[in-house]
Amino acid sequence: MTLDVTAPAADRRGHDRSYLVIGLVAVLATGLLALPVGALIWFASRVEPGIWPHLYDTVLGNYVVTTGLLALGVGVGVTLIGVGAAWLVAAYEFPLRRTLEWALMMPLAAPSYIVAFVYTDLLDYAGPVQSSLRTVFGWRNGADYSFPEIRSLPGAIIIITLVLYPYVYLLTRTAFLAQSRGAVEAARMQGLSARAAFWRVAMPMARPAIVVGVALALMETLNEYGTVDYFAVPVFSTGIFHVWINMGSLEGASGLALMLVGAVAVLLLLERRARADRRFADPRATRAAPARQQLPTGRAIGATLLCALPVFLGFLLPFTLLISSSWHRFDTLFSGDLARALLNSLELATLAALIVTLLSLWLAYAGRLSQAPLLRLGTRLASMGYAIPGSVLAIGILAPFAAFDNALDAMLRETFGISSGLLFSGTLFALLFGCTVRFLALGFGATEAGFERVPRSLDDAARLLGSGPMDLIRRVHWPLLRASSLTAALLVFVDTL
Template identity: 45%
Template sequence: MLPVLALLWQAMRGSDGLWSHLAANVLPHAISQTVTLLAGVGVLVAVIGTGCAWLVTAYDFRGRRVLEWALLLPLSVPTYIVAYAYLDLLHPLGPVQGLVRAMLGYDSPREFRLPDIRSMTGAIILLSLVLYPYVYLPVRAMFMTQAANLVEVSRALGTTRGQVFRRVALPLARPAIAVGVSLALMETLNDIGASEFLGVRSLTISVYTTWVTRSDLPGAAQISLAMLVLVVALISFERWARRRQRYSTSAQRHRRFAPRRLRGGAGMIALGLGALPVVLGFLTPALFLATEAWRRFRFAGLSDSLIVEARNTFLLAAIATFAVLACGITVAYAARAFPRRGVLIAQRVATLGYAMPGTVLAIGILVVVAGLDRWIDSTAQRWFGVSTGLIFIGSGAALGYAYLARFLAISVGSVEAGFSRISQSYDHAARTLGKGVTGTLWQVHLPLSHGAIAAAGLLVFVDCMKELSATLLLRPLNFETLATHLYAEAARGTYEDAALAALAIVLVGLLPVMLLARVGRAADRT
């Protein structure tokens, strides 16, 4: 709660007369751009994610089993890396437009050029190609759990296969679609690199420029509160839309409906439609990054600065992951051991940070930590005559705090899922044998849930590596990570110099996707 309270306090201080300028010239355009971006991404990820989920669930064709897990691959590529890759690929002097001009007989970009990808349309398409797995994953799980008798009864009542999808499968999957779209929109709000690269002046970009360019912290806090209101509105609207929906199912084991076999041309069309998001959202940028990284490596090798940035990234992500896991285990086990109303409310409040965009969270933390640094420095000067400087901001502790607040929900959710598989009888037996609450955690719960804890650690580690918005605002001076290095090179237009850093982030990002695919295959077998 500290970042939110700090935002309120800082916003009420005013911004030295600049608030009227922000309200008149910055906020209307930024809110309009943000709402347009959210609406476009929301519609497109719902269409792509739901369509792909139905395709691989309701139909059987050659390549379907590969496609089931391959559709998750775009999750491994951060949005700002996809934007970075396509900006170079689709540049007027880039390979794609050069090939098109050669095929059409043109010699110069002045004679023919494709529409500029730096636009709202380009941002919506590229963000959707990366974020649709947030919808695909829960919707496919929902489709797979729908009993065969529902489909068979609807077919017996005269519905076609298309009507089965529209009138039976889609309404039942609506809660999963709503959850997936909400997650995708949260990631869209959190994005800072892709939006800036593609020329979209969103609220996130406005917060960053107001603080960094104008040095107006109260103004940045006021825009951050506007973003926070938008987040609350999104979550409230999603819950309001499902307020009267109920889902009931039989206690008997489900019998899945048999997918329809597609052969020949129909199978090839289905494979092509399913593979298109994978090719555009993962294969194309990944191959581009691999090619550019190899060229850069052959030309200049690994620079010392890149090695230092990789070390900073891994060290920071490892320390933050350890802290997030420790706090996640504490919060999840406290809710299990003491399931009182106050503890459960505290657990929910502790995990609210994931719903806050990284830029908003960073501004709130900046206010808190900077105030603490100033207090420590003034106290040290008054008592000992020594200036301590910026202890927390300068050491990177503020950035670790941001990672902890933002990704604690991932740790708590995964650890809680692991604890839920352990019967309460284990707790009772351990207490009967003389173990206290802490002893039961160390000797019973941690050994039995090490798989869930390891999975949580992997997800948190990769998210810390990819996080850009909070890292840009809270990193110490002269401290660069792979993500901030890529952002700086792309902002300067020197794309080839950032290819190695981008490829490293993508390769590490593949790890949780492989874990998700493995879990999905295990669920399919059961």
């Protein structure tokens, strides 16, 4: 074997340069994405005296407690349904499994407030359920019986859980399927029951995916506005609008939004610390389909029913009711305005999914290559966008962009006598930027969870064999990450819609 001593040296210089470029671009991108958070801090720092004392004396405590309970309830709910369903479809064979496997994702297609409308119509005092009960039992009015109030904190927890569990399901299922057959089988051969193998092997190995899924669901819960507003549940997101619109204090609203972002940051930080010293990759992971265990008839039917329940409650029932109440207005669906709106939505969602997925890949990869604290801080900050209510985020984006646009326009008029107009703030750019900031957490979370499953020994081996960073991601990581990236793109696409 002959050794060419010059080539690797030149290669390494090239590699060093690409490391630098990857790192620099990543820092730049995260800096830009963190811009809205910066704008919020700027707004919040200019709050009028009197707003905080008022909030502290009246509603703040209630916001904190109610938001906390909502997050806790949804967190438990989405974990139970998401992980449970993912384990059932990944590990067992039962009737309708193939259909349920994708149907379990369907509730994600509906915004939670739509589902909330449907269930309210169904279950509130004037709805068919209570009306029939009154007729059947001869009750005259609400004083004669008690019925759980759907417009309440528990109601909101149930509705939001039904819509958001697919985040956990989708990511966890991908993780379960990527686990090698070997690990669980080895555990079984050591004498562990299927249940014990799940708790002691499969679950711990899927933990990054589960945590990312729950974190996404929680961030979505915290910025959820439609359902909590409709149910009149006093949480941060409704409080932000109350302070902004009714009290006319964008500054106070920014402060509340920052508290929300801060809470999410602390949560994510704690989680990171908890798993800082663990690795979840399995070097022997194969992409072969796992061998599913055939369940005995009774338990198989049980599994089918368990998986069908969230699909029924989160998708089939609300959509059937929606269609039945709107079928006579279907003609409006095909009117020009709605068709154009649909096309615009699809275009925006596709672009956003593409941008977010590529950017997530880039950032997660940069994070794998470099431990630079600035980069870590930047990516964390940039992923916070998901916890900020959409319209507050819009202000955080429009303010700096409009300032830039105005300055640029003024300068161009001054020197060249031409006007650039609202170059960024007045175009699709601002909207796409907003979607990217908002949904980066989705794409980044899914991609990062995918990276964590790729053992670092693969990186080391590839680099020992002379692969540069671009080579490494193209030839080693990408083939292993395709499923995660697809999940990321799908999540962003659906959420943008």
